[in-house]
Amino acid sequence: MSVERTLHHFPLDPASRQVRLALGEKRVAFSEVQVRYWESPPEFTALNPSGLTPVLVETRHQRTTVVCETRAILEHIEEQEPEPALLGREAGERAEARRLMQWFDRKFDNEVNGFLLHEKMEKRLLRMGAPDLGALRRGRDALRDHLGYMESLLQQRDWLAGRRMSLGDFAGAAHLSVIDYFGDVPWKDFPAVRTWYMKLKSRPCFRPILADRWPGLAPAAHYDDLDF
Amino acid sequence: MSVERTLHHFPLDPASRQVRLALGEKRVAFSEVQVRYWESPPEFTALNPSGLTPVLVETRHQRTTVVCETRAILEHIEEQEPEPALLGREAGERAEARRLMQWFDRKFDNEVNGFLLHEKMEKRLLRMGAPDLGALRRGRDALRDHLGYMESLLQQRDWLAGRRMSLGDFAGAAHLSVIDYFGDVPWKDFPAVRTWYMKLKSRPCFRPILADRWPGLAPAAHYDDLDF
Numbered sequence: 001m002s003v004e005r006t007l008h009h010f011p012l013d014p015a016s017r018q019v020r021l022a023l024g025e026k027r028v029a030f031s032e033v034q035v036r037y038w039e040s041p042p043e044f045t046a047l048n049p050s051g052l053t054p055v056l057v058e059t060r061h062q063r064t065t066v067v068c069e070t071r072a073i074l075e076h077i078e079e080q081e082p083e084p085a086l087l088g089r090e091a092g093e094r095a096e097a098r099r100l101m102q103w104f105d106r107k108f109d110n111e112v113n114g115f116l117l118h119e120k121m122e123k124r125l126l127r128m129g130a131p132d133l134g135a136l137r138r139g140r141d142a143l144r145d146h147l148g149y150m151e152s153l154l155q156q157r158d159w160l161a162g163r164r165m166s167l168g169d170f171a172g173a174a175h176l177s178v179i180d181y182f183g184d185v186p187w188k189d190f191p192a193v194r195t196w197y198m199k200l201k202s203r204p205c206f207r208p209i210l211a212d213r214w215p216g217l218a219p220a221a222h223y224d225d226l227d228f
Numbered sequence: 229m230s231v232e233r234t235l236h237h238f239p240l241d242p243a244s245r246q247v248r249l250a251l252g253e254k255r256v257a258f259s260e261v262q263v264r265y266w267e268s269p270p271e272f273t274a275l276n277p278s279g280l281t282p283v284l285v286e287t288r289h290q291r292t293t294v295v296c297e298t299r300a301i302l303e304h305i306e307e308q309e310p311e312p313a314l315l316g317r318e319a320g321e322r323a324e325a326r327r328l329m330q331w332f333d334r335k336f337d338n339e340v341n342g343f344l345l346h347e348k349m350e351k352r353l354l355r356m357g358a359p360d361l362g363a364l365r366r367g368r369d370a371l372r373d374h375l376g377y378m379e380s381l382l383q384q385r386d387w388l389a390g391r392r393m394s395l396g397d398f399a400g401a402a403h404l405s406v407i408d409y410f411g412d413v414p415w416k417d418f419p420a421v422r423t424w425y426m427k428l429k430s431r432p433c434f435r436p437i438l439a440d441r442w443p444g445l446a447p448a449a450h451y452d453d454l455d456f
Contacts, residue, residue, distance in 0.1 A: 048327075049377070050330075050331055050335050058319075065319055065320045065323055067323040067327075068323070068327040068330075069327050069331075069334075070330075071299060071326060071329075072322075072326035072327050072329075072330060075303065075322075075326060076319060076326075079319070079322070080319065091286075091293055091304060091307070092293045094300075094303075094304065094307070095300050095304055098300035099276075099295075099297050099300050102278075102296075102299055102300060103278055103297075106278075106334075107278050
């Protein structure tokens with residue numbers, strides 16, 4: 001069955017990266033359109049009225065389905081391309097993977113990205129001036145709390161949600177990978193998180209993420225180093 | 229098969245209400261524990277480290293599964309109790325229902341609840357003093373934008389996601405029902421939304437929602453009126 005897929009995304013958007021990792025891990029081919037979401041391009045807002053990346057456009061037997069918003073896309077891919085399973089097969093595993101997805105997409109996003117990425121990335125994309133040092137500090141403090149929580153999970157488990165790699169890991173890795181692009185992850189203080197991230201970083205699905213570059217925003221020196 | 233379910237929730241929390249509506253519509257029995265989430269009770273934080281309601285605790289053959297966070301619970305219920313289907317059966321319907329769930333839980337929550345419910349509900353629960361009038365106005369303006377968007381959808385569709393009632397409707401109705409408790413929905417300016425809400429409000433699954441009362445927070449006079 002021939003399916004054509006196009007992902008509309010922004011390379012440094014953690015939500016977009018989760019979807020790219022999931023598609024990569026499942027070896028699903030797709031073409032990509034990079035979206036400067038902060039400029040609200042009308043052709044993109046026509047696809048997704050919320051204006052948020054990512055959006056997956058899928059054409060199957062001349063029938064097109066537009067799937068908007070990360071969670072919808074991830075659940076959709078899992079239903080359409082079940083192998084390898086990235087949510088787990090058993091109810092408890094699925095619940096834990098989804099809990100972690102929400103943890104990162106809501107709590108981490110509010111407490112860390114809302115300060116750290118806003119100051120370091122969005123303000124530069126939007127030409128809003130210099131970062132506010134108080135906001136940066138607040139974001140970095142919250143990041144340490146989140147890393148501490150991940151460290152405590154990974155001292156007891158192979159992967160964030162349990163014994164198997166899941167979308168919970170991709171959610172965490174997608175978020176950390178963007179912050180790592182800006183060199184703000186204190187890896188040395190969180191050894192279990194560092195080992196877990198090394199395992200993910202060396203998977204083939206991670207390669208396109210490590211190749212991302214955005215004009216005017218250079219990555220930290222160790223960003224694509226597998227042995228950081 | 230005997231399954232015991234307990235829902236830990238706060239009656240005026242839109243996220244909790246989505247789950248109560250879905251369980252009600254599927255006629256799934258459950259007992260409830262009301263959580264004063266703003267006090268971060270330790271026995272609740274032990275269940276869900278994010279501290280957010282709702283949490284569903286399910287025991288099946290002496291095996292207990294703790295399902296945290298709205299989206300995880302709603303997907304879990306859909307998998308465990310597929311009838312009646314509340315996400316649709318076809319990929320496009322499911323994508324649209326999930327897009328709307330994210331719309332309400334993220335965009336509506338940030339733009340409307342973050343101002344309106346924060347000022348009218350959370351500040352009273354937390355004894356934080358009088359509402360800020362500028363914030364209230366900002367929330368009310370955003371609410372009108374969202375109602376306008378819903379009105380445009382409901383002029384073309386029977387239900388928010390299309391021809392069938394879905395979790396997208398429950399997400400929207402759960403959010404509006406809490407704002408309506410405080411009397412802030414300008415129903416008369418959005419006739420299609422009002423008709424849609426009347427249909428939902430008269431369903432049996434809505435009855436417990438309309439019976440909700442919280443000490444010190446009285447509902448608007450028309451709150452439980454089916455013909456408002």
